Amino acid sequence: MTPLAWLGRTVPVTVIGGYLGSGKTSTLNHLLAVKSGPRLGVLVNDFGSISIDEKLIVSRDGDVVTLANGCACCSVAGDLGEALDKLARAKSSPEHIVVEASGVADPARIAALARSPGLEPRAPVVVVDAETIVARTGDKFVGRLVGRQIAKAGLIVLNKVDLVDREQLEAARALVMAKAPQARIVEACYGRIEATILLAEDNAAAKAICDQPDDDANRMFESYLWKAQGQVDLPALTEAVRRLLPEVPRIKGLVRGADARVFEVQSVGERIAVAPFDAAAIDDDGGLVFIGLTGSLDRPRLDRLLNACLKKQTSTT
Amino acid sequence: MTEITVFVARKIRTMEPSLPEATAVAVRDGAIVEVGSLETLKPWLDAYPHRIDRTFENHVLTPGFIDPHLHPSLAAFLLQCEFITAMEWQLPHKTIAPVRTRDGFLTRVKELHESERDTDLPIFIWGWHRNWHGEIWRADLDAISATRPLIVIHRSFHETVANSAALKYFEVDEAKMKGAHQVDIERGHFYEAGNRNIRPALTHYLLSDQRVGAALKMTREVIHLGGHTTVGDMSFGIFGVDREFAAYKMSFENDETPFRVELIPSMTFAGLGSTLEEVVKYPKLNTHRLRFGKHVKLFTDGAFFSQLMQLGDPGYIDGHDGEWLMAPEQFEESARALWSAGMNIHVHCTGDMGLELALDTLEKLQWERPRFNHRFTIEHFGISKPAQVRRIANLGAIVSANPYYLYELSDIYSRDNVGFERASQMVRLGSLSRNGVTFALHSDYTMAPARPLQHAWVAANRINAAGDVMCANERTTLDEAMRAITINAAYVLGLEHEIGSISQGKKADFAVLEADPYETPIEKLRDIPIWGTVFEGKPFPLRRG
Numbered sequence: 001m002t003p004l005a006w007l008g009r010t011v012p013v014t015v016i017g018g019y020l021g022s023g024k025t026s027t028l029n030h031l032l033a034v035k036s037g038p039r040l041g042v043l044v045n046d047f048g049s050i051s052i053d054e055k056l057i058v059s060r061d062g063d064v065v066t067l068a069n070g071c072a073c074c075s076v077a078g079d080l081g082e083a084l085d086k087l088a089r090a091k092s093s094p095e096h097i098v099v100e101a102s103g104v105a106d107p108a109r110i111a112a113l114a115r116s117p118g119l120e121p122r123a124p125v126v127v128v129d130a131e132t133i134v135a136r137t138g139d140k141f142v143g144r145l146v147g148r149q150i151a152k153a154g155l156i157v158l159n160k161v162d163l164v165d166r167e168q169l170e171a172a173r174a175l176v177m178a179k180a181p182q183a184r185i186v187e188a189c190y191g192r193i194e195a196t197i198l199l200a201e202d203n204a205a206a207k208a209i210c211d212q213p214d215d216d217a218n219r220m221f222e223s224y225l226w227k228a229q230g231q232v233d234l235p236a237l238t239e240a241v242r243r244l245l246p247e248v249p250r251i252k253g254l255v256r257g258a259d260a261r262v263f264e265v266q267s268v269g270e271r272i273a274v275a276p277f278d279a280a281a282i283d284d285d286g287g288l289v290f291i292g293l294t295g296s297l298d299r300p301r302l303d304r305l306l307n308a309c310l311k312k313q314t315s316t317t
Numbered sequence: 318m319t320e321i322t323v324f325v326a327r328k329i330r331t332m333e334p335s336l337p338e339a340t341a342v343a344v345r346d347g348a349i350v351e352v353g354s355l356e357t358l359k360p361w362l363d364a365y366p367h368r369i370d371r372t373f374e375n376h377v378l379t380p381g382f383i384d385p386h387l388h389p390s391l392a393a394f395l396l397q398c399e400f401i402t403a404m405e406w407q408l409p410h411k412t413i414a415p416v417r418t419r420d421g422f423l424t425r426v427k428e429l430h431e432s433e434r435d436t437d438l439p440i441f442i443w444g445w446h447r448n449w450h451g452e453i454w455r456a457d458l459d460a461i462s463a464t465r466p467l468i469v470i471h472r473s474f475h476e477t478v479a480n481s482a483a484l485k486y487f488e489v490d491e492a493k494m495k496g497a498h499q500v501d502i503e504r505g506h507f508y509e510a511g512n513r514n515i516r517p518a519l520t521h522y523l524l525s526d527q528r529v530g531a532a533l534k535m536t537r538e539v540i541h542l543g544g545h546t547t548v549g550d551m552s553f554g555i556f557g558v559d560r561e562f563a564a565y566k567m568s569f570e571n572d573e574t575p576f577r578v579e580l581i582p583s584m585t586f587a588g589l590g591s592t593l594e595e596v597v598k599y600p601k602l603n604t605h606r607l608r609f610g611k612h613v614k615l616f617t618d619g620a621f622f623s624q625l626m627q628l629g630d631p632g633y634i635d636g637h638d639g640e641w642l643m644a645p646e647q648f649e650e651s652a653r654a655l656w657s658a659g660m661n662i663h664v665h666c667t668g669d670m671g672l673e674l675a676l677d678t679l680e681k682l683q684w685e686r687p688r689f690n691h692r693f694t695i696e697h698f699g700i701s702k703p704a705q706v707r708r709i710a711n712l713g714a715i716v717s718a719n720p721y722y723l724y725e726l727s728d729i730y731s732r733d734n735v736g737f738e739r740a741s742q743m744v745r746l747g748s749l750s751r752n753g754v755t756f757a758l759h760s761d762y763t764m765a766p767a768r769p770l771q772h773a774w775v776a777a778n779r780i781n782a783a784g785d786v787m788c789a790n791e792r793t794t795l796d797e798a799m800r801a802i803t804i805n806a807a808y809v810l811g812l813e814h815e816i817g818s819i820s821q822g823k824k825a826d827f828a829v830l831e832a833d834p835y836e837t838p839i840e841k842l843r844d845i846p847i848w849g850t851v852f853e854g855k856p857f858p859l860r861r862g
Contacts, residue, residue, distance in 0.1 A: 020644040081513040104641040113510050115498035141645045141674055
């Protein structure tokens, strides 16, 4: 008996974590319903909660269910590491493995289980319930755990945003940003997040801190504030920021575009979102905050790239 | 009608306050007819044929000891290992002397290798602990044998070290282990999750159908050796309920087995354990010695030996966090379902936050649906806060404690882990007594030796392995310690009407001792030799190795 055999290829492994009730299962259900994309192997805690359309099931092999779109689904009973190895070498040969972490697990620790031959751990994705996250992080039993889950995330899915008002949403965002400066944040309802965003996620900064002891996480980051000296050329700025994304995981700020209108610019997963914002929010020309691994921010280069986006007529006074 | 047998003893400690001492006990069909003296038993002896058995006239009888929380199936794995341990362990045919140095450890491995002639057979060694034995790696084991597979398993079970022969024997592909998580193949070291690269092959080997029967027989001897006549398997079905029940039936349901096993399944979590629907059907499987009842186990926080218990402020000195084994909401949901179904709930709680969750939940359930006589049991009771003890009392909960934590870990934990105040007060039995909380003692075997007198000794003396008295104010009296391994252990299992004391109508289960615990200096309690046991009226002397 060989406890570990693999096929000589490397399968990326994305762990989806988050506390009980945050919407991990909805996120997975959404992912499984996608018709195109890579063949997924999905490890779930509990089959009962996954909604698999019986018509789509093409085979059942022990505890592995194979769907018409090529995805295989397997429940984890017992040792997760063994289940991962088993799925990686399953007949369906998944191209990407997604693991639903238990609600009380540290997703970073689960991701570490994929540091094994034939597997390649990606930065963890953590689903956060926008409605309850503030209360949860103060809970006497799970407050520390929920904070720890968020702290090492590569991508945070701020879920159930339809259930909260603007104030609650901002509080949830602020909390998540404070706890996980490296994480990209996307908002979602019903766990609906584009499969491409979720599967492409591989935040290098998050992966680096996953390897660190818990308390060192905050010391790993630096931030840099670029102050805008005037109105910006929005398309040019968007393009500049997009080019920076691979090296700077988190970018956010308010700037003035044409006619001094205020826009919010932020990194959303792999993309840049630009949206009109309340003009009263700033009384200067705003700026952008860049957050990255300590030592990774090339400040002169950032200045050069961004200053080039300032509109000429207002850049000097 | 069967003849009455009267066992005459130097002293019988009945553990019943109404008649604490006696000298004769009449037994028929496995049950006690009456306890007292030959004079007081006279009406029975005049009425029925009887036989006076004087085998124990120089011995002291107590109720057969009861360990309400151990794990026979895990023992079947462990007992196939050679023990090299920092603490003394008594095994069926030998006593393992403590080994507390690296040289001592390696010398012992060498001796084991040289004494086992069949050089192809793997040797499994359990008990390695860095605090005592330092680092033991592949090269050290290769130096002892290049050809015989040698496997060293850490005392906590969380680490494995294999020599080159063992890697080959168990088909570990070394090339593929380079860079594997929590594996250091150069050192032959597999730890935490890295164990998955070797442990399945070891389990497969040790618990194969050919070996498991013999392994459970050894488990039977260990249980007998402690003077037990009843044990609780407090998480039955670790390797699968059906498979385990079949194996137990084969090994324990026979006249050579001098004890019964109460089977307590765990409620489902993380895909393991049983559902409530399954739990209520299990009693249909019951045999004479193997019995399910209405007891179910739940879990709150992580393992005490692994420092994964959940601690409230100020937490661990090194700042790490404990773990939840179930989310608090899931725990509450499971507890509510069991509570409403009238089940008796046992909760694994090791740290004070684990305990807090159990108590908060119990308080909610009492508010929603009050129950009396519910026997909600706190299992292990490692670290707690003083105020929690009064809550345990107020809510009507009881405790099944593992005093071996204090014995083995209080010294280390006081210096490195949680500090002296909490480490010295772990398993605060004196507080339970002052608050009128019923408590029992358990071994959690294989976490601690299955020796009730050892655990009663720790409870009454609070002397740890380093020889220090840890918090004298949390000691129990001798009588409380003895009750905790007899009648109160029966109470924890819901069997106090049947076992746990020597009284008319109860099972004729006795521990036969060479000395009277109540006349032995309390610091010598654990040294009292055990002659053997009587199970349902039949004497079972210990086999002298």
